[in-house]
Amino acid sequence: MSSEVIEILSAEDIRRTMTRLASEVIERSGDLSKLVLLGVYTRGVPLAQLLARQIEMLEQVAVPLGAIDITFYRDDLDVIGIRTPAKTEIPFDLSGKTVLLVDDVIFKGRTARAALEAVKDYGRPEVVRLAVLVDRGHRQLPIHPDFTGKLLPTAREEAIKVYVQDLDGRDSVELIKP
């Protein structure tokens, strides 16, 4: 049987949502000179770039931007299997910073947990926060995003697929019903 695909966010919705998230981050981050953004591979990276651009446009501050691969920090490698890691790029010390992790989807929370573990290798930030485009529920750990684009209760067997222009040629969020 074929699955049903429902568009949850269009390109325009994503643009507006990211603008709102940028405003929320500015409002709640205090000293913006301490703010650094870390995108979580794969699609957290272009989303973090977008968020950094929005923040820079709104506040005229350059926000340091990095990318983090959490492959070897996962606690479920035996379940999901080893994948080829991407390259973590954090060309600055995170000590004393306000680190904002950015990802496309949060589900069980295991990626976010692994990202926290990875961050530890790059210094001791003053604060670490998490921004996601979609929170689809079903957490297995006590981890909750500080900034949420869209809270979308889903059934466990459903999936959320995020498409971003740079990687996929279009911006869209889809719910896949099996």
Ligand SMILES: O=P(O)(O)OC[C@H]1O[C@H](OP(=O)(O)OP(=O)(O)O)[C@H](O)[C@@H]1O
């Ligand atoms: O909260 P969790 O249950 O950990 O799920 C969330 C993660 O799942 C997706 O990544 P995926 O593992 O599909 O890899 P990808 O981003 O490289 O596609 C998504 O991009 C999040 O990083």
Ligand SMILES: O=c1cc[nH]c(=O)[nH]1
């Ligand atoms: O549905 C899901 C679950 C985890 N990560 C995704 O990108 N989608």
